[in-house]
Amino acid sequence: MVHLNLGGEPLSAWPGYGEAGAQPGGNQAIDSAVHGPAVIEAVLFDKDGTMSHSEPMLEALATARVFHCLEALDPQGQQQRREALDNLLRSAYGLTPAGIHPASITAVASRGHNLIATATAFAMVGLGWPEALAISEDVFARTDALHGQGSQHRPQATDGLADLLERFSAAGLRCAVISNDHEEGIHDFLAIHGFQRHFQAIWSAEHRPCKPHPDAVHGVCRELGIAAGHCALIGDANSDLRMARTAGVPVVLGYRAGWRQPPPLDPDVPQLQHWSELTVSHSHPDRGVSIGTIGSADDAIGSQPASDSAKA
Ligand SMILES: [Mg+2]
Secondary structure, three states, X not given: OEEEEEOOEEOOOOOOOOXXXXXXXXXXXXXXXXXXXOOOOEEEEOOEOOOEEOHHHHHHHHHHHHXXXXXXXXXOOOHHHHHHHHHHHHHHHOEEOXXXXXXXXXXXXXXXXXXHHHHHHHHHOOOOHHHHHHHHHHHHHHHHHHOOOOOOOOOEEOOOHHHHHHHHHHOOOEEXXXXXXXXXXXXHHHHHOOOHHHEEXXXXXXXXXXXXXXXXXXXXXXXXXXXXXXXXXEEOOHHHHHHHHHHOOOEXXXXXXXXXXXXXXOOOOOEEOOHHHEEEEXXXXXXXXXXXXXXXXXXXXXXXXXXXXXXX
């Protein structure tokens, strides 16, 4: 049986796990997770801000959307209205002098949600909804090329991710991406960084329901063929972490190093700053004792941080 350790400490299910009546992994999965180190068979990863440094790309995208929205409003128009729209869009997008806010709609939500937020900003400065939506769709069509691996600011993998994925694969763990990016964007990111061989499933913006509906977790678990009760999920947004707990995932971890500003994560969720903090260990299913000392350097598979070959 495989377990995850954080900072050398074995990870058990979060307090209160299995008490809410939901049993997505069945009683057996809950029992194994509640008593002692959780048995993990698969790890679900968020992409933007967790697997990838997406902030430079998203900052360029949001800045371009603001520019084109102001141009579309009326270049010769009332200055007060332009300033109001500028402020509304920057607030909605989480576009600050310190970078993209990691809990903002730009950082967390789908293109569709960002489109509606943009149209709402137009409506708030006086446009009718049909016009607000039409202009927003045009602005997004003009700026879509700034998103994804074709961007000048192509997202890099977060430090140590390549090494972590090697260790997970060596331990027999299955991996999946659960993201609000489009399927093509997820595949491109995995392909460019050579990560495809580590992933057996993805759940994208095209899948229904999307994140953060808990059934998104159940959907990707079905594709993996592994119960939610035998999964871990790692994300950089509270919406990810709460979704995972509601879905019955026993080990839920926050990742903090994907943004210039640390994401404001729920304090009761274990959090990591570097992938080298996360290690893997084994225990014997019959004897019920760990082989070696769980969390020790000897027992962890590849616990020594190595260079991340995927990083530019
Ligand atoms: Mg994210």
